[in-house]
Amino acid sequence: MSILEIQNIHKSFGEHKVLNGVSLAVEKGEVIVLLGPSGSGKSTVLRCINGLEPISSGSIILDGETITAPNTKWNKIRQRMGMVFQSYELFSHKSIIENITLAPVVAQKRDIKEVTEQALKLLARVGLTEKQNAYPRQLSGGQKQRVAIIRALCMNPELMLLDEITAALDPEMTREVLDVILDLARDGMTMLIVTHEMAFAAAVADKIAFLDGGVINELSPAKEFFENPKCDRAKKFLDKFKF
Amino acid sequence: MYEGIDGIRVIFEGINFQRLMVGLLVTLKIAAVSVAVSIPVGVLFGILMTSRKKWVRLLCYFYLDAIRIIPILVLLFVFYFEITRVFKIQWSGEFVAIIVFSMWGIAEMGDLTRGAIRSLPKHQIESALALGLSENAIHRHIIIPQITRRLIPPSINLITRMIKTTPLVALISVIEILKVGQQIIEYNLYRNSTASFWIYGFIFIVYFLLCYPIAEVSRRLEKRWG
Numbered sequence: 001m002s003i004l005e006i007q008n009i010h011k012s013f014g015e016h017k018v019l020n021g022v023s024l025a026v027e028k029g030e031v032i033v034l035l036g037p038s039g040s041g042k043s044t045v046l047r048c049i050n051g052l053e054p055i056s057s058g059s060i061i062l063d064g065e066t067i068t069a070p071n072t073k074w075n076k077i078r079q080r081m082g083m084v085f086q087s088y089e090l091f092s093h094k095s096i097i098e099n100i101t102l103a104p105v106v107a108q109k110r111d112i113k114e115v116t117e118q119a120l121k122l123l124a125r126v127g128l129t130e131k132q133n134a135y136p137r138q139l140s141g142g143q144k145q146r147v148a149i150i151r152a153l154c155m156n157p158e159l160m161l162l163d164e165i166t167a168a169l170d171p172e173m174t175r176e177v178l179d180v181i182l183d184l185a186r187d188g189m190t191m192l193i194v195t196h197e198m199a200f201a202a203a204v205a206d207k208i209a210f211l212d213g214g215v216i217n218e219l220s221p222a223k224e225f226f227e228n229p230k231c232d233r234a235k236k237f238l239d240k241f242k243f
Numbered sequence: 244m245y246e247g248i249d250g251i252r253v254i255f256e257g258i259n260f261q262r263l264m265v266g267l268l269v270t271l272k273i274a275a276v277s278v279a280v281s282i283p284v285g286v287l288f289g290i291l292m293t294s295r296k297k298w299v300r301l302l303c304y305f306y307l308d309a310i311r312i313i314p315i316l317v318l319l320f321v322f323y324f325e326i327t328r329v330f331k332i333q334w335s336g337e338f339v340a341i342i343v344f345s346m347w348g349i350a351e352m353g354d355l356t357r358g359a360i361r362s363l364p365k366h367q368i369e370s371a372l373a374l375g376l377s378e379n380a381i382h383r384h385i386i387i388p389q390i391t392r393r394l395i396p397p398s399i400n401l402i403t404r405m406i407k408t409t410p411l412v413a414l415i416s417v418i419e420i421l422k423v424g425q426q427i428i429e430y431n432l433y434r435n436s437t438a439s440f441w442i443y444g445f446i447f448i449v450y451f452l453l454c455y456p457i458a459e460v461s462r463r464l465e466k467r468w469g
Binding site: 079087088093103107151155 | 388
């Protein structure tokens with residue numbers, strides 16, 4: 001059974017239709033990268049999955065549970081999915097370690113000692129142990145984004161949603177963030193990723209879902225997609241990245 | 244009959260100074276209680292103003308606009324003379340003053356809070372939501388701590404505005420510092436031709452000493468945190 005199943009979701013902002021029937025199944029341990037021109041609805045898919053945008057129709061099923069039902073307790077569901085944004089958004093009034101431990105302690109009611117231990121392990125993993133007591137303003141963009149990633153990981157999510165997490169970073173910082181994600185993928189983390197970094201997409205993805213006009217035009221294994229895209233739109237899209 | 248500079252005696256004659264200070268205490272009590280009510284309740288009101296439910300927001304804006312449009316003096320009169328008469332209840336002027344000043348303070352503090360919340364980056368709240376924090380937890384751990392700093396200078400400013408508006412309550416028979424001053428002036432009408440100058444001058448200085456340091460603190464905090 002798929003861990004996440006998106007069935008024919010539609011979404012409009014007023015008159016503007018953003019998603020016109022997107023369906024996608026994500027298996028446990030799978031990494032799917034959503035590619036497509038800007039405005040194709042990639043980020044909206046992620047935002048619908050964790051309930052930041054209500055969908056107009058269709059359904060989303062997480063581990064057998066329909067989460068788009070009207071009585072969904074979104075804060076419980078969101079604890080099972082880690083989402084990271086382009087603008088990292090660490091909480092500026094809290095230190096790095098507090099940023100990481102806040103939600104596990106407050107929302108998941110876990111023991112602060114145990115959470116702190118896990119947080120320190122995660123910080124060590126991304127090479128930021130010495131920053132544990134620093135404040136977000138003292139970190140570079142790449143460091144902040146790495147903290148945002150482990151802040152989501154510390155909730156022990158079943159899957160991660162990454163929304164253009166390197167779009168606001170300088171190229172040399174992009175690398176340090178993407179390395180963390182590649183590492184996660186090797187560990188078998190299920191991830192749904194929106195990115196504009198083609199090389200990264202090729203390296204990390206099991207499958208590529210190509211979105212255009214609010215629908216998935218193509219869903220192929222990554223290698224196949226980059227070497228031999230099936231649909232014309234994907235071909236045109238990929239051509240733009242060739243010099 | 245005292246005249247000219249000599250008239251300054253009126254401030255210290257008999258128990259005048261003492262009476263003025265007792266009046267000042269009444270002023271301070273009204274201001275302090277109203278501020279103590281306005282700030283916490285106003286913050287809650289401000290949070291309600293950012294509610295996702297439209298009818299809650301509409302109700303809040305209606306209250307805010309009503310309080311802003313109606314002069315404080317009219318509110319004082321309505322509560323002191325009319326509501327008490329229609330509903331046959333006994334409220335002291337001081338109590339009415341505290342009610343009206345709190346209603347005003349809650350509205351203003353609420354609007355300040357609303358502004359501060361709206362000025363937070365939208366993604367701060369989204370990323371807190373994405374971490375599975377409940378709305379209450381987000382207010383408690385993310386929003387309120389982040390707006391506190393921004394709110395301190397303008398709320399201090401609001402406190403000084405509330406203090407310097409208290410003399411209005413003299414008109415609903417609260418014997419605060421201005422009213423005491425007027426009584427002293429009346430008593431000295433034929434004994435001291437400059438009594439009103441000295442008494443009002445004295446009250447001016449008292450208000451200045453009260454509000455200036457507060458305003459100064461607000462200015463400094465604004466500079467440091469602004």
